[in-house]
Amino acid sequence: MTDLVLNDGRSMPQLGLGTYQIPDAQVAAVVRAGLDLGFRLVDTAALYHNERGVGEGLAHDDAWVTTKLWHDQHGEAAAALDASLALLGREQVDLYLIHWPHPDGGRFVDAWKTLVELREQGKTRSIGVSNFLPEHLDAIIAATGVAPAVNQIELHPTFQQRDVQAANAAHGIVTQSWSPLGQGATLKDERIVRIAEAVGAEPAQVIIAWHLAKGFSVIPKAGDPKHLASNWRAQEVRLTDDQIAAIDAMDDPDGRMGPDPREM
Numbered sequence: 001m002t003d004l005v006l007n008d009g010r011s012m013p014q015l016g017l018g019t020y021q022i023p024d025a026q027v028a029a030v031v032r033a034g035l036d037l038g039f040r041l042v043d044t045a046a047l048y049h050n051e052r053g054v055g056e057g058l059a060h061d062d063a064w065v066t067t068k069l070w071h072d073q074h075g076e077a078a079a080a081l082d083a084s085l086a087l088l089g090r091e092q093v094d095l096y097l098i099h100w101p102h103p104d105g106g107r108f109v110d111a112w113k114t115l116v117e118l119r120e121q122g123k124t125r126s127i128g129v130s131n132f133l134p135e136h137l138d139a140i141i142a143a144t145g146v147a148p149a150v151n152q153i154e155l156h157p158t159f160q161q162r163d164v165q166a167a168n169a170a171h172g173i174v175t176q177s178w179s180p181l182g183q184g185a186t187l188k189d190e191r192i193v194r195i196a197e198a199v200g201a202e203p204a205q206v207i208i209a210w211h212l213a214k215g216f217s218v219i220p221k222a223g224d225p226k227h228l229a230s231n232w233r234a235q236e237v238r239l240t241d242d243q244i245a246a247i248d249a250m251d252d253p254d255g256r257m258g259p260d261p262r263e264m
Helices: 024-037 051-058 071-088 108-121 134-144 162-170 182-188 190-199 203-213 225-236 241-248
Strands: 003-005 011-013 041-043 064-069 093-098 124-130 150-154 174-178
Touching: 024 051, 024 225, 041 051, 051 064, 051 071, 064 071, 071 093, 071 108, 093 108, 093 150, 108 124, 108 134, 124 134, 134 162, 150 162, 162 174, 182 190, 182 203, 190 203, 190 241, 203 225, 203 241
Parallel strands: 041 064, 064 093, 093 124, 124 150, 150 174
Antiparallel strands: 003 011
16 A cells, blocks of 8 residues: 655555445445455545444544535534534544535635644644635635645546646645546546556556556545455556556546536
């Protein structure tokens, strides 16, 4: 398991377990299975309504826990984190993210100021954002002088957000990929299938291996034990420079599958 060093000096596992759309009643078993395989990072959010189950799955394990602030609570970030901690059964999380900038609400800068305070109070060890575009990053850094440790964004072979990657890199922010498999559509792409056949791996493993080779943190979701184990073994897949370049070339600036952060 490779760790990435964050701009606050802490180390975070590069490969994690995503839990989006895994119900609260089922997620504890998924988390336990992931821990048994070797996963050391679990990603959840208030929006997922499964923080209690994630906490039950983790029990007394010291794995890295990430959760997120939903945009209807940008003005109540401290209370929102307290609620998440109560559900998780923890006194602090490893990483607390602003889930979306929600610029129409006009509160994401205030929310970021509160996250800085929450880190100082020890309720979260690191702080970051999700779905922030360069202009959103500029706004919060200008207001506080504090750059996020992580920016979790939609990122997959057919939508790579290179402008956001560049902005992250300029501030020492780790890029973390959500929907890393492109919601499954990319798995059938003949370019991915050919590489999978060449390296003797599954298409999903090839895509995860590409994320890892690019230096991204990646949090694929898997509720099925076989898929979970397959995702873990993606760390063993080695891609050539040409194969990485071939996947790089799949980028489509119009390939966004999730919401646009300017409108969400």
